[in-house]
Amino acid sequence: MTETAERLKLELSQLSVKDRAELAYFLIHSLDEEVDYDVESAWDIELTRRMQEINEGTASGKPFKQVFTELREKYS
Incomplete structure (x- = not known):
């Protein structure tokens, strides 16, 4: 360096x-x-789908503290 x-x-x-x-x-x-427009498009579609599920109340989620605790336990 x-x-x-x-x-x-x-x-x-x-x-x-x-x-x-x-x-x-x-x-x-x-x-x-470089930007991979196919990947960007796929993410846009996925994020739109997830937002729709949230707005419709059909998505299930976890509190962020629980998610981060689980990740720390898994990767520590």
């Missing part, structure tokens, strides 16, 4: 969690050089 990147890592580690999350999101998405 370059000296500049090492310096940035040190500086960026001092930022708030929110700022680091926004930067991480930006950096991850900056790696996508």
Whole structure:
């Protein structure tokens, strides 16, 4: 890793969690050089279907705290 990147890592580690999350999101998405429109379309269809289920009251869900607890237990 370059000296500049090492310096940035040190500086960026001092930022708030929110700022680091926004930067991480930006950096991850900056790696996508091309858009797969078939995948984007498929996600749009899936998200529309899920939103419709939520609005109709036919979707089942879990509280986010329960989901994250289960994920931590599974992957820790």
